[in-house]
Each structure stands twice: as C-alpha cells, then as structure tokens.
Amino acid sequence: MSLFTIENLTLERGGRVVLDMPALEIPDRKTVALTGPNGSGKTSLLQILGGLMRPTGGRVLYRNREMYTGNAGIPDTMRRDFGIVLQSPYLFKTTVLGNVCYGLIRRGLSREKAAEKGMDALALVGLGGFGKRPHQALSGGEAQRVALARALVLEPKVLLFDEPFANVDTVSRAVIERVLLQENRYGKTSVIFTTHDLDQAYRLGDKVISMFEGSVHDDAMENLFSGRIVLKAVGAVFDTGRMEIEIPWGRTTALTASIPPESILVSLSPISTSARNTYHGRVKAIRERNGTVDVVVDAGEALVARITQESYAKMGLMLGREVYVIFKAESVRLY
Secondary structure, three states, X not given: OEEEEEEEEEEEEOOEEEEEEEEEEEEOXXXXXXXXXXXXXXXXXXXXXXXXXXXXXXXXXEOOEXXXXXXXXXXHHHHOOEEEEOOOOOOOOOEHHHHHHHHHHHOOOOHHHHHHHHHHHHHHOOOOXXXXXXXXXXXXXXXXXXXXXXXXXXXXXEEEEOOOOOOOOHHHHHHHHHHHHHHHHOOXXXXXXXXXXXXXXXHHOOEEEEEEOOEEEOOOOOOEEEOEEEEOOOOEEEEOOOOXXXXXXXXOOOOXXXXXXXXXXXXXXXXXXXXXXXXXXXXXXXXEEOOEEEEEEEOOOEEEEEEEHHHHHHHOOXXXXXXXXXXXXXXXXXX
C-alpha cells in the first residue's frame, strides 16, 4: 500500500499554476526526497501532504483514505499521524523544553510525563542539556533541532521536513541526518523531506522525486542553470551570465538549461572532439556515489561530471587539479 496517492493534483495561486501532477505514488515506510530548484513546487506539495494547504483540484489519498473532502480540513485523526517541520520553524516564547512538551500537554499528558518524554526527545537530537534555555538563545541549527524534537515527541507515523539542511551548521546537519535515518529504519516512520542537494537526496533517500515547474520529472535535473538563449551568426548559446553553453539549433527561447552529469567528459588535457562545449576549470569537490564518482569542476559555473571509479583512479584527480570538461550541444536540455 502506498503512503500517499496523488491523482490529477493541481494548485493555483494568483492565477498561476503552482502544481500540476497527473499521478504520483509515494511509498510507505521509506525515506523520500523531493528535489528541484526554487519555484519547482516542493514546499507546496509537502504542505498539501501534511494537511497545511488545500489543493485547487484533484485527489490526495493517505493510505487509501481521502484527505480533502468537501470544504472541511483533513480529519484530526489523520492529522495526528503527521509531524511537520518547516524550513524556518516558529518556536513559542518559552523554554526549549516548553516548546517540545507543548503538543504532549495539549493532548492531555501530565506535565511530569511530558517533561520526561521531552527530555528524551531533546537527547535524541543532541540537545539533552538545553531544556531550560530560552528559545531566543538558540542558533539556527539548534532551533531546527528543537523543532524536530517537538515533532518526534508526538511519535508521528509520517515526518515531513522542509529543507532540513538549509542554513544549519555542520554539527546540526550531521545530527539531523542521523535522526532521519534512525527514525525511518528503526522507528518505522515514513520520512519525506525537500532539498536542493541531489547528493544528499540520493544518499539519504530510498526514493528521489525530481520536480520542476510544479511537475514530476522522470530524471533528476542536475547541472541546472538559469539564463537565456542568445542567437549567434552560426548557432545559438544558452547564456547563464557566467558561461555560454552551445545548444542545438532550433530553440529561440528558454529560461532553464540542464546537462546530465553522465554526458560530461573529464580530461586532463584538451582533446580533439566534435563536442562543441569545452571548458577549462579546477576540481572543487569529489564525491563517491553508488559505484561512480561525481567530480565538481569550477569552469565559470560549477559543473558536475559523473565518471567511473576506474577513470577517477586512472586520472589521479584531486582537489584543485586543472581539468577540461567536454560535452555535446545535443546533451543540453532546455526548458
């Protein structure tokens, strides 16, 4: 059984279509990452799934139960299954422990029992000694962890987390990653989170859903750039403001371009090729991923090339190494 089933979902705001999703299945008891650029509809979809925002049309089923019927909100019995942490969480003007215990007390638990459970939740997110601190004394990462503890203390069946790793420190990032994996694998909580970081999405997610302009795309969109098409005397380029990318002839307008990392060749020296895009740059990051290696090259824009382990070892790549990245104009996807 699917956790969520979406059928002909639409969302409109100010006369603009924000979401247009004919069909989508989200699996139960998995960690699911929603990825995509700003404006792709990730947060809107997350809020609809969490019962915070009503869609304009279509159906959303939670474990085969209709979420939105008539003009009423989702049933309270269903809402209790959801724990939601927003990108900029609102903390009540009280202590850290008071924030975490608020929902438990509202549900009728005694203050003593609520405090006991609240301290356990704070320990889970690495803030065991923070109970008496005022909310305003927290850093951004600590506030995010308090909001996570406040959601988890209610033992939700589904945790929805909007950009959990945005604007948090390294320690908080590591703690949040650990907790999300732990809750899903051992607590059997379904986790859905949004992120811009594809590496993080694939590392943490059992399933990755790529979104663009309110719709789901079959392939994750990587090396994604905003810009415009500029017509030349011979051919055309997509101008990002930092790089001009040769594109196939025929398109005259587009605001977004993407290049699949598998289409980009990395070389230690210039090579003779029919590919029309060749750039010189330096390696700024190297990441292993599912048996391959992602090499991030600063060539005006940061370009991610996905190469084999064998190629990586043979070239002896390292941070700061000067390289060339090459790809065909036909590899560029325009939107």
